[in-house]
Amino acid sequence: MSTSDGVIVTQTGYYEISYSVRPVSGQVSTASLAASDNRSFVVHIDSQPLAQSRVYLPTLNVDMPSGPTLKVFVDGGTVEYSGVVQLYANSHIAIQPEGTAPATDITATLSLKRL
Secondary structure: OEEOOEEEOOOOEEEEEEEEEEEOOOOOOOEEOOOOOOOEEEEEEOOEEOHHHOEEOOEEEEEOOOOOEEEEEOOOOOEEEEEEEEEOOOOEEEEEEEOOOOOOOEEEEEEEEEO
16 A cells, blocks of 8 residues: 555565666766765665665765765666565555755656565
8 A cells, every 4th residue: 555655665665675766867967065965765564674775876075175075866876776686564654854964956766576
């Protein structure tokens, strides 16, 4: 069963979880001078992150003459994850953004396949 923020599994079993995340095409997405701009996405199972599912958006670091590094998210760089996990009935599966980078328009797709 899908919800507006994820999928609820109706049967216990092993599932292949796959997702892809892509910044919206166009010009350079965003830029930031923050030190910890590691914008990532990770699958959450019942609000707990599945660490091995974490993927980072592609970035380009640009050294600035004044000292800080400008981190720019690269458009068109799709990142993907696929893995098998055991899930239980009524588990809630969702993709969540993590990191301190500025907001970027994102297209994300999540799919589950019971094995």
